[in-house]
Amino acid sequence: MIWVAAFFTLGVMIWIMAQVLREGLPLLTVDFLSDSPRQMGRSGGIFSTIVGTLLITAVAITIATPLGVGTAVYLREYTREGRISRLIRFGTDCLAGVPSIIFGLFGFVFFVIFLGMGWSILSGGLTLATMILPTIISTAEEAIKTIPKSYREVSYALGGTRWQTVAKVILPNALPGILTGVLLGVGRSVGETAAIILTAGSSFLMPTSLFSPIRTMAIHFYILAREGISMEMAYATGAALILLILAINTAANWLLHRYIRRLEG
Amino acid sequence: MPEGDKLLFQRFTFFYGAAIALKDINLGIKKKQIFTVLGPARSGKTTLLKSMNRLTDLIDGASHSGFVFLDGQDIYDPQILLPELRRRVGMVFDLPTPLPLSIFENVVYGPRLSGINNKNRLTEIVEKALKAAVLWKEVKDRLSSSALRLSGGQQQRLCIARVLALEPEVILLDEPCSGLDPISTRAIEESLIELKKNYTIVLVPHNIQQASRVADRVGFFLGGELIEEGTAQEIFTRPRNKKTEDYISGKFG
Amino acid sequence: MTKEKFLEKFLLFIALSSISILALIAFFIFEQGLPLIWKKGLASFLLGERWYPSQGSFGILPMVVGSFWVTFGSLIVGVPLGVACAVFLCELTPPLVSMVFRPAIQLLAAIPSVIYGFWGLIVLVPLIRDHLGGPGLSILAGSLVLGIMILPTIISISEDSLRALPRSFKEGALSLGATHWQTIWKVLLPAARSGIVASVILGMGRAIGETMAMIMILGNAVQMPHSILHSARTLTTNIGIEMGYATGDHQQALFATGVVLFFIIMGLNSLALIISGRRRS
Numbered sequence: 001m002i003w004v005a006a007f008f009t010l011g012v013m014i015w016i017m018a019q020v021l022r023e024g025l026p027l028l029t030v031d032f033l034s035d036s037p038r039q040m041g042r043s044g045g046i047f048s049t050i051v052g053t054l055l056i057t058a059v060a061i062t063i064a065t066p067l068g069v070g071t072a073v074y075l076r077e078y079t080r081e082g083r084i085s086r087l088i089r090f091g092t093d094c095l096a097g098v099p100s101i102i103f104g105l106f107g108f109v110f111f112v113i114f115l116g117m118g119w120s121i122l123s124g125g126l127t128l129a130t131m132i133l134p135t136i137i138s139t140a141e142e143a144i145k146t147i148p149k150s151y152r153e154v155s156y157a158l159g160g161t162r163w164q165t166v167a168k169v170i171l172p173n174a175l176p177g178i179l180t181g182v183l184l185g186v187g188r189s190v191g192e193t194a195a196i197i198l199t200a201g202s203s204f205l206m207p208t209s210l211f212s213p214i215r216t217m218a219i220h221f222y223i224l225a226r227e228g229i230s231m232e233m234a235y236a237t238g239a240a241l242i243l244l245i246l247a248i249n250t251a252a253n254w255l256l257h258r259y260i261r262r263l264e265g
Numbered sequence: 266m267p268e269g270d271k272l273l274f275q276r277f278t279f280f281y282g283a284a285i286a287l288k289d290i291n292l293g294i295k296k297k298q299i300f301t302v303l304g305p306a307r308s309g310k311t312t313l314l315k316s317m318n319r320l321t322d323l324i325d326g327a328s329h330s331g332f333v334f335l336d337g338q339d340i341y342d343p344q345i346l347l348p349e350l351r352r353r354v355g356m357v358f359d360l361p362t363p364l365p366l367s368i369f370e371n372v373v374y375g376p377r378l379s380g381i382n383n384k385n386r387l388t389e390i391v392e393k394a395l396k397a398a399v400l401w402k403e404v405k406d407r408l409s410s411s412a413l414r415l416s417g418g419q420q421q422r423l424c425i426a427r428v429l430a431l432e433p434e435v436i437l438l439d440e441p442c443s444g445l446d447p448i449s450t451r452a453i454e455e456s457l458i459e460l461k462k463n464y465t466i467v468l469v470p471h472n473i474q475q476a477s478r479v480a481d482r483v484g485f486f487l488g489g490e491l492i493e494e495g496t497a498q499e500i501f502t503r504p505r506n507k508k509t510e511d512y513i514s515g516k517f518g
Numbered sequence: 519m520t521k522e523k524f525l526e527k528f529l530l531f532i533a534l535s536s537i538s539i540l541a542l543i544a545f546f547i548f549e550q551g552l553p554l555i556w557k558k559g560l561a562s563f564l565l566g567e568r569w570y571p572s573q574g575s576f577g578i579l580p581m582v583v584g585s586f587w588v589t590f591g592s593l594i595v596g597v598p599l600g601v602a603c604a605v606f607l608c609e610l611t612p613p614l615v616s617m618v619f620r621p622a623i624q625l626l627a628a629i630p631s632v633i634y635g636f637w638g639l640i641v642l643v644p645l646i647r648d649h650l651g652g653p654g655l656s657i658l659a660g661s662l663v664l665g666i667m668i669l670p671t672i673i674s675i676s677e678d679s680l681r682a683l684p685r686s687f688k689e690g691a692l693s694l695g696a697t698h699w700q701t702i703w704k705v706l707l708p709a710a711r712s713g714i715v716a717s718v719i720l721g722m723g724r725a726i727g728e729t730m731a732m733i734m735i736l737g738n739a740v741q742m743p744h745s746i747l748h749s750a751r752t753l754t755t756n757i758g759i760e761m762g763y764a765t766g767d768h769q770q771a772l773f774a775t776g777v778v779l780f781f782i783i784m785g786l787n788s789l790a791l792i793i794s795g796r797r798r799s
Contacts, residue, residue, distance in 0.1 A: 006602065088534065091534075095540050101727070105547055114546070157356045159431065161347075187628050242633065
């Protein structure tokens with residue numbers, strides 16, 4: 001009976017992806033990917049949304065990675081378990097549980113209005129950065145945790161300072177684990193919709209600067225589906241989205257396997 | 266302070282939290298000799314070593330009272346720069362701990378940290394250190410291969426070379442031959458005898474036999490206290506304390 | 519020496535970013551939303567049945583009820599299925615199968631909610647409409663899809679708690695003559711109870727916070743739902759739909775909804791932490 005449950009779950013997942021891929025895959029031509037949406041999305045392609053997705057993800061990763069890795073390094077190398085580390089962990093855990101729509105509201109009132117950045121790649125990217133920060137912190141911390149204590153002891157015994165030990169022993173060895181976390185953050189950014197709609201606008205024109213509003217692939221997909229503009233285009237966009245997510249996930253898994261194998265010899 | 270003492274413990278007591286690891290140690294370690302630290306498990310031997318280069322600072326809840334002097338200078342003085350202290354007092358651990366780098370990079374790790382980056386200088390340092398650790402001949406043609414591929418004995422000699430690359434004044438070795446085959450053990454013991462011409466050596470031996478082979482002076486520790494201290498001959502043939510005698514003759518430990 | 523001190527202070531500054539962001543979020547959401555709650559009164563906001571922004575009525579009870587039913591439904595779907603899969607992964611499966619299954623679960627977690635919503639729209643909604651009646655866009659559809667969406671959360675945390683159990687539990691039971699099944703039911707699951715409960719609470723948090731998929735398949739009628747075949751809105755979908763064009767009091771009311779959500783989520787998260795913390799000690 002448990003077997004039934006397990007395979008049912010697997011089956012549903014495959015069904016979900018297959019549904020979109022089956023209809024959408026045939027429509028993924030090079031033209032589609034390189035052309036921008038026309039007629040409000042009824043025809044044309046998704047190029048501008050691809051660019052939008054890449055740019056907003058890039059902004060998010062650029063901000064969240066140093067913040068996340070820095071936090072992890074501080075927690076594991078510079079401080080003992082105490083009031084400050086408990087505070088930091090509390091903040092991180094809570095942040096991880098905040099729903100995306102709340103991030104959207106926050107991003108809107110803080111980045112778009114208060115800081116005056118308007119609906120833009122910057123607003124959306126910064127909002128995304130706050131969303132993926134907890135993920136990067138916890139994966140970076142895990143990566144640092146697995147580094148043998150002896151490496152540290154050796155580095156200190158040979159006259160290393162704390163920063164030297166971090167820069168020369170800890171970070172290089174934690175890198176694959178950290179990168180896995182970054183990839184997870186990328187995957188989350190690509191699929192995120194609620195927070196971005198409220199902060200990056202939904203213009204499907206090609207962005208001209210970080211202050212331009214954009215539409216990501218996920219948002220484009222959502223709008224096409226919900227407004228019933230074109231089911232064909234929706235399927236195609238959805239297929240592209242799924243493929244992108246699959247690629248990112250596979251890369252993250254492969255990286256993780258390489259990392260584990262490296263640690264064992 | 267008696268002439269010739271490289272390191273001096275004065276009323277030194279060490280705590281891990283509330284537990285006492287070393288109790289009121291008064292001990293002088295003479296220059297350019299091999300001093301062996303004898304005793305059963307849990308006598309505080311490793312703590313004794315680690316407090317000489319303040320690696321004990323890394324441990325949560327560690328504290329101490331009393332003094333440790335290096336060449337007359339209090340090593341717990343707040344003015345002391347820890348990296349420099351640890352370059353002068355180097356340590357080799359009981360398990361070989363090569364870093365996941367090439368052999369070359371392992372040996373130059375310490376010198377690089379202290380700012381030496383000139384390629385020629387580093388190459389010189391590597392050759393000198395590996396020769397002194399009796400490892401040069403075996404690895405000189407594969408310096409850029411990973412240190413993880415060396416055998417246990419070779420890795421341990423690499424760790425010695427790593428410490429020697431910094432040209433320390435004191436070398437601490439905590440059971441450096443545990444887990445090694447007799448040939449590697451012999452090689453390391455021989456290199457220690459050679460090294461004591463230039464360095465002060467403090468060794469926690471694997472067993473009493475090893476101590477009798479290499480020691481100049483011996484200190485017997487039990488339960489964190491220094492029970493007796495003297496030349497190797499004194500301790501092995503005419504120990505003054507009954508407990509020392511019992512340990513030497515194998516009645517416990 | 520000073521370089522090291524500087525780096526330490528700098529890293530501390532960076533490390534405080536997560537708690538600072540949390541504080542900022544709370545501040546700005548409350549700053550926007552609380553005045554409205556104050557103005558209209560907490561009771562009339564939370565318990566009011568009429569949400570007519572154009573007339574200044576901001577009662578969110580229909581949305582609260584909608585959120586409740588959809589979440590409850592998703593737990594009915596997701597918890598048995600999720601715990602079953604966790605048991606499956608932990609106890610019953612040969613390594614080969616789990617090597618396929620585990621990445622599959624990870625993938626399930628990575629699929630964007632809009633894809634789930636789309637599938638629900640294309641497949642489930644017509645199914646429900648044709649076979650059970652109603653508009654199809656319904657609480658039932660929402661519960662089913664949401665139940666699937668929270669599976670990865672429930673599975674991974676439950677599995678972790680099962681794996682954390684000492685082997686002696688299982689070995690002890692088996693050596694006393696229990697079958698594998700009995701061991702699972704009467705020994706392992708109860709022992710992992712707090713971890714499983716924590717996973718359910720976190721799954722609940724995830725369900726309450728879901729927006730996009732729910733917008734696509736709940737139907738978004740602003741009414742008190744009286745059956746699972748009715749359309750409804752949740753607290754989250756209300757914000758997601760109307761934020762695009764709300765102004766003034768209306769917009770503040772949406773932020774106020776955010777305040778309510780914030781409290782609910784923080785409450786659930788703390789509960790989960792306490793429960794799993796108790797297990798660890």
